Every structure is written in C-alpha cells, then in structure tokens.
C-alpha cells in the first residue's frame with residue numbers, strides 16, 4: 001500500500017509567511033493533483049509553542065492556533081486522512097514528521113499496511129529531508145516527488161545537496177508524472193476499506 005505524506009504546507013512557509021520558501025505555494029496544485037492517486041494521505045504541521053527554543057534558530061513561525069500555522073488555503077485538506085503535529089514542545093525542533101507528538105506516524109502507516117511513502121511539501125532542505133531520511137530508516141520504500149517539494153535555500157545549493165543526500169540514503173527521486181494511478185486504488189469516498 002502506498003501513502004502520500006504532505007509535509008508542512010502551511011501559510012508561514014509560503015510567500016507572505018514568517019519563514020517563507022520562495023515559490024512555496026507553487027507546489028500546492030501539484031500536491032492537490034497527486035491526491036487522487038493515493039488511498040492513504042497524511043500530512044504534518046509544524047506546531048510550535050510561542051516559547052519554543054526552536055525560535056533561537058529561526059524566525060517565529062507556525063505558532064499553535066495561529067493563521068501562520070494553518071494549511072495553505074488552496075490545499076485540498078478534506079482529502080487528508082490524518083494530520084500529525086510536530087515541534088509541539090518548547091524544546092524540540094520537530095523537523096521530521098516521524099517526530100510528531102499528536103500521534104505516532106510510523107505506527108499509523110504500518111497499521112494501514114503502508115510500505116511505500118511518497119513525500120511532498122516544505123521544505124526540501126529541512127522537514128522533507130528529515131522525514132524522508134527517517135522513512136528510509138523505518139523501512140518504508142521512500143520517494144520524494146521533486147516537483148512537489150521546494151527548498152528554503154539558506155545557502156543557494158541546500159536543496160540540491162539535500163536531494164543528493166536523500167538519494168544516497170536510498171530515497172528515490174521522482175516526478176509527479178511518474179506516479180500512476182493504481183488499479184487497486186478505489187476512488188476516495190471518505191470511508192476507507
């Protein structure tokens with residue numbers, strides 16, 4: 001069973017946000033288009049308390065229950081089966097979706113018989129990278145959909161380096177057009193079999 005993971009497609013990481021990824025919003029229609037190809041869709045949210053130590057390294061962003069922490073308004077959130085909150089304590093960065101504290105992503109995916117994880121979202125060089133590397137370590141066949149991710153690029157090549165590091169760790173780098181609709185995937189009705 002394959003699943004789509006949407007990492008941190010939140011207002012603060014999109015243009016106009018507190019920690020904006022340039023063109024971070026351009027992946028939203030790509031991700032929306034991918035959703036029809038998956039039976040299991042999960043998403044993560046950066047969800048920090050206002051006093052997080054994380055803000056010693058980063059501008060204040062994605063504070064719990066603020067507009068900046070909401071999903072981008074054009075993301076088709078009704079298709080998402082479960083949202084995982086990370087970085088929720090004041091002492092953790094929560095880069096990886098597998099560090100979510102609201103529920104255990106690995107356990108939820110394995111209970112759903114997921115063995116292939118397709119990673120999309122923001123940002124390539126931080127939370128996408130950490131999530132994809134963790135997914136490989138946890139035994140998932142892991143793909144990063146290159147036209148469905150964008151990098152912060154604090155240094156200009158950070159995104160490219162992160163993709164190379166993920167590839168070397170066993171992550172397959174693919175394009176959204178490489179993902180075919182599986183004949184085993186029933187149309188999403190809201191009630192999963």
Ligand SMILES: [Zn+2]
Pocket residue numbers: 046048054058061062087093
């Ligand atoms: Zn954060």
